[in-house]
Amino acid sequence: MSSVPLKDQLDIVIPTIRDLGFLEQWRPFFQPYHLIIIQDGDPTRKISVPEGFDYELYTRTDIERILGDKAWAISFKDSACRCFGFMVSKKRYIYTIDDDCFVAKNPSGDDINVLEQHIKNMLSPSTPFFFNTLYDPYREGTDFVRGYPFSLRDGVPTALSHGLWLNIPDYDAPTQMVKPRERNTRYVDCVMTVPKNTLFPMCGMNLCFDRDLIGPALYFGLMGEGQPIGRYDDMWAGWCTKVICDHLGLGCKTGLPYVWHSKASNPFVNLRKEYKGIFWQEEMIPFFQNLTLNKETTDVCELYLEMAEKVRSGLGHIDPYFTKLADGMIAWIHGWRQLNPATKA
Ligand SMILES: O=c1ccn([C@@H]2O[C@H](COP(=O)(O)OP(=O)(O)O[C@H]3OC[C@H](O)[C@H](O)[C@H]3O)[C@@H](O)[C@H]2O)c(=O)[nH]1
Numbered sequence: 001m002s003s004v005p006l007k008d009q010l011d012i013v014i015p016t017i018r019d020l021g022f023l024e025q026w027r028p029f030f031q032p033y034h035l036i037i038i039q040d041g042d043p044t045r046k047i048s049v050p051e052g053f054d055y056e057l058y059t060r061t062d063i064e065r066i067l068g069d070k071a072w073a074i075s076f077k078d079s080a081c082r083c084f085g086f087m088v089s090k091k092r093y094i095y096t097i098d099d100d101c102f103v104a105k106n107p108s109g110d111d112i113n114v115l116e117q118h119i120k121n122m123l124s125p126s127t128p129f130f131f132n133t134l135y136d137p138y139r140e141g142t143d144f145v146r147g148y149p150f151s152l153r154d155g156v157p158t159a160l161s162h163g164l165w166l167n168i169p170d171y172d173a174p175t176q177m178v179k180p181r182e183r184n185t186r187y188v189d190c191v192m193t194v195p196k197n198t199l200f201p202m203c204g205m206n207l208c209f210d211r212d213l214i215g216p217a218l219y220f221g222l223m224g225e226g227q228p229i230g231r232y233d234d235m236w237a238g239w240c241t242k243v244i245c246d247h248l249g250l251g252c253k254t255g256l257p258y259v260w261h262s263k264a265s266n267p268f269v270n271l272r273k274e275y276k277g278i279f280w281q282e283e284m285i286p287f288f289q290n291l292t293l294n295k296e297t298t299d300v301c302e303l304y305l306e307m308a309e310k311v312r313s314g315l316g317h318i319d320p321y322f323t324k325l326a327d328g329m330i331a332w333i334h335g336w337r338q339l340n341p342a343t344k345a
């Protein structure tokens with residue numbers, strides 16, 4: 001990390017349809033940072049933001065004004081709209097959190113500073129090429145275990161840090177319906193690198209990533225109004241991101257920190273959003289598992305555009321949605337480059 005203070009290197013992106021009173025609980029940890037609030041739904045609605053926070057707020061009207069003919073690629077009436085915040089930020093790191101996530105406590109009863117842990121995760125290397133059975137080898141009080149190749153102990157740069165949730169777990173609708181009262185009470189004191197060539201179900205609730213390393217891959221797809229699926233926004237972004245991280249030799253970590261997820265969304269509404277995705281993902285996953293990208297390409301925007309064309313040819317047979325999604329991926333990159341000209345270079 002450069003000599004620039006952390007608070008000036010990280011933006012917090014919050015998608016919301018609610019007043020942001022939840023920030024009161026986060027004030028000790030979030031107040032020094034700049035917030036990017038993506039107000040979804042009715043742009044004329046006034047949402048309240050507690051005093052003392054430094055923020056910029058974008059409504060659908062703003063997204064359409066800024067992106068013009070590319071605005072359609074940003075979802076409406078779905079938390080996927082958050083990715084617009086990733087695009088407009090000028091900072092190196094993004095932390096994104098849902099507005100029903102609160103400060104969790106560790107087993108000692110201390111409040112968890114999610115930003116402190118995510119940045120620790122981001123600033124220490126990842127180990128995607130060989131699994132360390134004592135988990136994060138760079139953590140105080142642990143190390144690489146016997147038999148771990150010394151040639152791999154430098155690790156690789158970390159592009160993404162995926163945090164978890166106590167209380168309401170991020171279950172899909174079918175699981176939520178059969179286990180409506182299940183709560184996650186298990187605090188696992190661990191951070192792991194997701195091994196190379198292994199996909200994982202990335203949840204956008206408590207997520208940090210390095211915009212410079214992987215930002216253009218974090219498109220949350222076409223969800224919400226007018227789209228046949230929802231609640232696959234973060235999953236899609238996670239699969240695309242992991243394939244590109246594997247291609248570039250970058251790491252994705254999961255585990256600490258935890259947030260307290262307070263609200264279970266309606267499983268019946270969720271099932272309606274998810275059900276096509278539950279079938280389609282049985283083809284999407286093998287597609288991503290077998291996806292290879294041009295070995296000569298290292299630019300994330302270029303890799304993402306190549307991926308878009310492979311989505312069109314490799315998934316278009318499932319449903320016309322995927323052809324539209326491929327177009328959305330392209331429009332996203334054009335929007336990214338419009339707002340981040342340096343990336344074009
Ligand atoms: O139309 C909408 C609906 C919600 N939001 C904002 O998105 C955040 C998540 O909403 P919520 O907590 O109500 O839904 P969950 O089911 O818990 O969300 C999970 O599944 C969907 C996403 O993948 C999400 O990341 C997961 O956490 C919250 O901040 C709402 O205000 C919205 O912007 N537009």
Ligand SMILES: [Mn+2]
Binds near residue numbers: 098100262263265
């Ligand atoms: Mn929630």
